[in-house]
Each structure stands twice: as structure tokens, then as C-alpha cells.
Amino acid sequence: MADLVAIETMGKAEAKRELARLADLLTAANAAYYQDDAPTLTDAEYDALKQRNAAIEARFPELKHSDSPTDQVGAAPADGFSKVAHRVRMLSLGNAFSADDVAEFDQSIRKYLGLGSETPLSYTAEPKIDGLSLSLRYEQGNLVQAATRGDGATGENVTANALTITDIPKKLDGAPDILEVRGEVYMAHSDFAALNVRQTENNAKTFANPRNAAAGSLRQLDPEITRARPLRFFAYAWGELSAPLADTQMGSINRLKEMGFSTNDLTAVGDGPEALIAHYEMIEQRRATLGYDIDGVVYKVNDLTLQNRLGFRSTTPRWAIAHKFPAELAWTRLENIEIQVGRTGALSPVARLSPVTVGGVVVSNATLHNEDYIAGRGGKGEEIRGGKDIRIGDWVQVYRAGDVIPKVADVDLSQRPPESQPYDFPDTCPECGSPAPREPGDAVRRCTGGLICPAQAVEKLKHFVSRAAFDIEGLGAKQVEQFYSDDWIAEPADIFTLQDRFGTGLQQLKNREGWGERSANNLFAAIAEKRTIPLNRVIFSLGIRHVGETNANLLARHYGSWTAFEAAMSAASPESEAWRDLLGIDGVGDVMARSLCAAFASGPERDAIDRLAAHLSIQDIAAPTRINSPVAGKTVVFTGTLEKMTRAEAKARAESLGAKVAGSISTKTDLLVAGPGAGSKAKKAADLGVKIVDEDGWLSMIADA
Numbered sequence: 015m016a017d018l019v020a021i022e023t024m025g026k027a028e029a030k031r032e033l034a035r036l037a038d039l040l041t042a043a044n045a046a047y048y049q050d051d052a053p054t055l056t057d058a059e060y061d062a063l064k065q066r067n068a069a070i071e072a073r074f075p076e077l078k079h080s081d082s083p084t085d086q087v088g089a090a091p092a093d094g095f096s097k098v099a100h101r102v103r104m105l106s107l108g109n110a111f112s113a114d115d116v117a118e119f120d121q122s123i124r125k126y127l128g129l130g131s132e133t134p135l136s137y138t139a140e141p142k143i144d145g146l147s148l149s150l151r152y153e154q155g156n157l158v159q160a161a162t163r164g165d166g167a168t169g170e171n172v173t174a175n176a177l178t179i180t181d182i183p184k185k186l187d188g189a190p191d192i193l194e195v196r197g198e199v200y201m202a203h204s205d206f207a208a209l210n211v212r213q214t215e216n217n218a219k220t221f222a223n224p225r226n227a228a229a230g231s232l233r234q235l236d237p238e239i240t241r242a243r244p245l246r247f248f249a250y251a252w253g254e255l256s257a258p259l260a261d262t263q264m265g266s267i268n269r270l271k272e273m274g275f276s277t278n279d280l281t282a283v284g285d286g287p288e289a290l291i292a293h294y295e296m297i298e299q300r301r302a303t304l305g306y307d308i309d310g311v312v313y314k315v316n317d318l319t320l321q322n323r324l325g326f327r328s329t330t331p332r333w334a335i336a337h338k339f340p341a342e343l344a345w346t347r348l349e350n351i352e353i354q355v356g357r358t359g360a361l362s363p364v365a366r367l368s369p370v371t372v373g374g375v376v377v378s379n380a381t382l383h384n385e386d387y388i389a390g391r392g393g394k395g396e397e398i399r400g401g402k403d404i405r406i407g408d409w410v411q412v413y414r415a416g417d418v419i420p421k422v423a424d425v426d427l428s429q430r431p432p433e434s435q436p437y438d439f440p441d442t443c444p445e446c447g448s449p450a451p452r453e454p455g456d457a458v459r460r461c462t463g464g465l466i467c468p469a470q471a472v473e474k475l476k477h478f479v480s481r482a483a484f485d486i487e488g489l490g491a492k493q494v495e496q497f498y499s500d501d502w503i504a505e506p507a508d509i510f511t512l513q514d515r516f517g518t519g520l521q522q523l524k525n526r527e528g529w530g531e532r533s534a535n536n537l538f539a540a541i542a543e544k545r546t547i548p549l550n551r552v553i554f555s556l557g558i559r560h561v562g563e564t565n566a567n568l569l570a571r572h573y574g575s576w577t578a579f580e581a582a583m584s585a586a587s588p589e590s591e592a593w594r595d596l597l598g599i600d601g602v603g604d605v606m607a608r609s610l611c612a613a614f615a616s617g618p619e620r621d622a623i624d625r626l627a628a629h630l631s632i633q634d635i636a637a638p639t640r641i642n643s644p645v646a647g648k649t650v651v652f653t654g655t656l657e658k659m660t661r662a663e664a665k666a667r668a669e670s671l672g673a674k675v676a677g678s679i680s681t682k683t684d685l686l687v688a689g690p691g692a693g694s695k696a697k698k699a700a701d702l703g704v705k706i707v708d709e710d711g712w713l714s715m716i717a718d719a
């Protein structure tokens with residue numbers, strides 16, 4: 015967009031020509047974005063065009079067309095679909111890459127359920143379709159809503175589009191009153207090839223693979239475009255149900271088939287890991303001739319009562335796993351090794367590669383993990399890649415498994431340049447020059463610069479605005495980088511003063527490149543909205559090492575309020591009461607506790623936390639209370655041997671009923687469940703007057719809950 019005529023000096027005729035040109039550009043950009051799912055402009059470029067259009071119209075109001083792009087494309091692209099909150103979360107699957115992983119999956123399930131190795135346990139095995147998941151809600155047999163997965167909690171409402179897909183029944187016979195069917199939307203190879211031919215003929219953008227084509231076709235604002243795209247659907251799971259479909263996974267899939275859904279014919283039941291692997295190998299052999307893309311085989315516990323008992327981890331079910339096909343490999347040259355500095359100061363080496371296509375995707379970067387990995391050593395000092403180190407200039411074999419960052423599998427020593435040297439890993443931070451030592455037990459070197467290190471500061475800010483943290487609409491990684499490099503924000507608290515500083519006055523956000531009045535106001539509103547925010551998100555947003563989403567939830571549930579959390583972290587020096595209480599939380603260990611205390615000890619990090627908290631109204635987290643649960647809000651400790659369930663299951667069940675499970679007895683304990691062999695904990699509980707029950711006592715207590 016060089017050589018633009020300044021609007022102030024524009025004559026009327028020129029303005030008219032320019033408006034026509036901008037209208038063409040914007041129309042083409044809209045079509046590329048909405049119809050082809052292949053944007054031709056960045057958001058900033060798009061906004062700049064719109065801004066220029068609006069500015070010319072403001073100077074020459076008489077030239078404004080009734081169909082001006084200013085009025086026409088009201089909604090920001092991402093706002094195109096309305097949002098749907100999933101009543102039952104849409105989760106993803108854990109991965110297995112080898113027969114050992116599959117055996118371990120079976121073992122962990124047996125362990126969780128307390129089943130011996132002789133007890134029969136069957137699973138379904140079915141292809142993992144490489145498309146995008148969709149949830150279809152039927153009420154009284156009528157399709158009433160279709161939603162994409164989105165972030166698992168909230169998806170996009172694509173009902174009008176789903177109605178155009180032939181494979182999706184619009185009415186069901188014999189279905190429960192409420193039935194959410196889940197499955198995969200995909201495009202067959204033949205349809206994909208024909209679509210790309212049509213796209214080429216129409217001078218429209220072609221798609222890189224069937225998955226992208228399916229995603230682009232489903233997410234069309236105009237359902238008539240979706241109708242013209244040959245999408246298909248396989249049903250393989252369900253969400254909310256008013257009545258069970260069957261007792262087993264296989265039975266349920268068969269019922270869905272009877273109701274008219276397409277289900278995958280390669281779904282079978284197997285009795286254990288060996289049978290599953292045999293089915294996997296059979297599917298792998300047929301992979302090339304199936305006519306659609308699959309990227310592995312999914313195993314699910316067949317018995318739904320057991321599935322129910324197994325439940326979920328934070329983002330994946332315990333009762334299912336995806337056994338992925340081996341990753342595709344390719345050789346290329348390692349051009350350079352660059353060091354990236356992360357949020358917690360970790361120095362991560364990244365391989366810059368000569369671009370190479372791996373599994374249909376062009377790869378030009380790969381992770382090199384840490385200095386040991388480059389040197390040919392694994393996490394426990396053992397040799398990896400036969401001990402071969404990685405050097406700049408080497409020919410390396412890279413692979414991609416699923417969505418993960420590409421990795422280096424091997425080095426071709428026969429092609430190593432004679433003058434090459436082992437990589438000399440830096441011992442200072444490349445961003446701020448601070449020492450970057452490697453602490454005992456740590457796999458990586460870390461920059462000691464803290465917030466003075468620009469890389470750490472900007473990564474902390476990116477983490478702060480990320481999806482599971484503050485999730486501020488319009489403020490993503492890119493915007494954070496720009497604001498940081500212009501000294502508009504240096505730490506999270508600064509985000510909340512942006513409007514005061516750049517809402518009015520000489521320097522204004524709306525005058526920045528890529529921003530306009532509307533986007534600036536939207537951003538200020540999105541920031542204001544997040545001033546009120548749940549405790550767990552705030553704890554996660556701080557980016558404290560070892561405190562990920564799951565641990566942040568754990569801490570939020572335990573402390574309940576910011577005041578209690580902040581007071582406890584400030585007081586929790588080792589051996590204090592607060593420290594013991596912190597370590598008493600099941601799931602909190604010494605390492606995490608130390609990391610939390612270090613963040614809250616007085617110093618620059620703590621000051622930044624206080625400055626942030628001053629802008630927020632942090633919402634308490636109530637222990638998940640179930641009105642009819644007699645143990646909601648109670649702190650429970652399990653000790654001794656449990657005979658009817660495993661410790662893991664007992665804990666998960668107690669938590670699902672709103673109890674907190676602690677690892678040790680304290681004055682805060684409400685109940686000790688003591689099995690045979692309970693030792694010092696039972697004595698301590700008795701001393702403190704804590705109620706004690708045995709396993710049967712516990713089971714009858716929660717029987718009706």
C-alpha cells in the first residue's frame with residue numbers, strides 16, 4: 015500500500031476513484047476471508063483500508079455510496095457466528111504413539127479402577143478422522159443447534175450450515191428427548207480434489223488439504239456456500255443426553271446408526287491391548303484406500319459405567335486415547351540455531367531449517383528443547399540419536415506428529431561439513447545479557463534478568479492475555495508485542511491504564527496504524543470487562559513457574575478468595591502454618607510451593623502483582639457445591655487401604671461432590687476416611703477431634719449424592 019495520495023490533498027475525482035478502488039479491495043478481502051477461509055490481508059492491513067475508506071467518506075460525504083464498505087461489513091470477522099456454550103464440554107484426546115503407550119493406557123485404567131490384570135476389560139477401536147468436531151443438538155428428535163468445538167467450553171453456532179450437510183439427519187426417530195450427537199465433519203479425497211479444480215477455475219484460492227477445506231467450508235457465514243461444498247459427517251460420541259443410548263460405547267454407536275447417522279464401519283470391539291493393536295494395524299494398512307484422511311485410531315473403554323467412573327482429567331477423558339500413526343519424516347539443512355527466552359526465563363534453542371514439506375505442511379522451524387538435547391543426551395543423561403550432536407550446517411531429519419511443533423529425529427553425519435563445530439550453548443541471556451545459569455535438577459538454562467529482561471516481560475504479557483488467563487478480545491500476542499515495543503505497556507497492570515493514557519489526548523490508540531475508532535473502543539471495552547475476573551484465572555495469569563491451569567484451579571478452590579490466597583502466599587515461608595496448609599493441598603508439592611512463595615516474597619515481581627490486583631475485582635471461587643451433597647465444602651483426607659475403589663477414584667469422586675481432598679490432617683480437616691492400616695493420620699485426627707469413618711461409612715455417606 016505504498017504511494018497513497020494524502021486524503022487532505024485529494025480532489026473530488028481522485029477521491030471517487032480511490033473509493034472505488036478501496037471498495038474493490040475490501041470486497042475481495044471479505045470474500046477471501048469469509049468464503050474461502052484464506053485471508054489475503056492481515057487484520058491490520060484490512061483495518062487500514064477500512065480506515066482510509068472512512069476518512070475519505072468523511073471528507074467527501076456526498077461520495078459515500080449506499081453500499082459503502084463502511085456500513086456493509088459491520089461485524090469484525092471473528093464475530094461472524096454467535097457463540098454457543100456447550101452443556102457438556104467438548105474435550106480432546108490424550109495421545110499414544112507406540113504399543114507400549116497403549117499397554118500403559120490399559121494399565122492406568124486398571125489401576126484407577128482397581129482391576130487386576132485377569133479381569134476382562136474391553137475397548138472399542140475406530141479410525142480417528144482428520145476433520146473438525148461438531149456437536150449436534152436434537153430436541154424431541156429435531157435438529158435445533160449445531161456448534162463447533164471452539165475452546166471446548168464455547169463454540170460457534172453453525173446450525174444453518176449443518177442443515178445443508180446431507181449426512182446429518184434433520185429429524186430422528188426413537189431418539190431421547192435431548193440428544194447431543196458429536197462427531198467429525200470431513201471432506202472425502204475425491205470431493206476435495208474436485209473442489210480445488212472448481213476453485214482454480216473460478217480464480218479462487220485452493221485448499222492445502224481436506225481438513226482445511228472442511229473447516230473453511232463449514233465456517234461460512236453464507237450457508238449457501240456450505241451447501242455447495244461436499245461435506246460429510248461421522249458420529250462417534252455424544253454430549254448431553256436425557257436417557258442413555260445403551261450400556262456400552264459400541265451399543266450407543268449402533269443406536270446412532272439406527273437413527274440414521276453415518277458411523278464408521280471400521281469400529282470394532284477388542285478385549286485388550288493386543289487386540290487393539292491388531293485392529294490398528296489393519297486400519298493402518300487400509301489407510302491409503304479409505305478415501306478420507308485419518309491420523310490414528312481411537313480406543314475407548316466399552317462399558318459406559320466404567321467410562322463414567324473413570325471420568326475426565328482437565329482436558330481429556332481417562333477412558334479414551336488416540337493412537338497416532340507414525341509421524342512423517344523429511345531431511346533438510348539446519349541453517350541456524352536461535353535461542354528464544356520464555357516467560358520463566360528458560361532459554362529454548364530453535365532450529366531454523368531450509369523449508370521442507372512434511373506431511374503436507376511446510377516446516378521451517380523445529381524445537382531443539384535444551385542444550386543436552388543438542389549434545390545428544392536425554393533427560394536422564396542417556397544417549398539419544400545414538401549420541402549424535404546437532405550442529406549448524408547439519409542435514410537433519412525432521413518430523414511432525416499431529417499439531418505438535420516439529421522435532422529433529424536424526425542427523426546425517428556423512429553430510430556434516432568438515433569445518434563444523436559443536437554448538438556452543440550461551441550462558442548469558444541473548445536478550446538482556448544477564449547470566450543464564452542452569453540450576454541443579456533443571457533441564458534448561460534460565461535468564462536471571464526477571465522483569466528487566468524484555469523477552470521475559472513480553473512473554474509474561476502474552477501469557478497474561480492468553481485464552482485461559484485474561485483472554486482479552488482484540489489484545490493478542492501481536493498487539494502485546496507492538497504495545498510493549500512502543501513502551502505503551504511493560505507489565506499486566508499497564509493494560510488497565512491504557513484507556514486513561516491513550517483514550518484521549520495527543521497520542522491516541524485510534525490513530526495508531528491498524529487501529530480505528532471502533533477497534534480502539536472495542537479494545538477498551540474488552541479490557542474494562544475483564545476487570546472483574548474469577549480467582550483461578552488471575553492465579554494462572556501471573557505466569558508463576560509450575561502453576562499451570564490445573565494447579566491454578568486447585569489453588570483457587572482451596573483458598574476461595576484473592577485475600578485469602580494472597581495472605582497465605584505472603585505468610586507461607588517454609589515451616590509456617592500457611593506453608594503446611596499449602597502443602598496439605600493434594601497436588602501441591604514442595605517445588606510448586608517454593609515457586610509460589612518466591613513470587614509473593616517482597617521484590618519487583620510481588621510489586622507488579624500488587625499493582626495488577628489494584629485494578630481488579632477478583633471473584634471468589636466457591637467450592638463446587640452440589641446442593642444434595644453432604645460433603646460439599648468439607649475437607650476430607652483419605653488414609654490406609656481402600657478396598658472398594660482406588661485412592662485416585664475416591665479423590666476424584668469426593669471432588670466431584672464438592673469436597674476438598676487434602677493430603678495431611680490439620681485443624682481444617684473435617685473428615686478422615688480411614689481404611690485398614692491407617693497409622694499416624696488416624697491418631698492425629700483423633701487428637702484434633704476430627705470425625706473418622708471407614709470406607710463403608712464414607713460410601714453410605716455419599717450414597718445418595
Ligand code: IVH
Pocket residue numbers: 105106107140141142143144145146147198250251312331334336
Ligand atoms: S472421541 C471425549 N472419536 O479427535 C472424547 N474423537 O484429538 C471425544 N476425532 O476433538 C472424542 N475421530 O475432533 C473421538 N473416532 C473419534 C474421532 C475423534 C476424530 C477428533 C475429535 C477430537 C479430537 C481429539
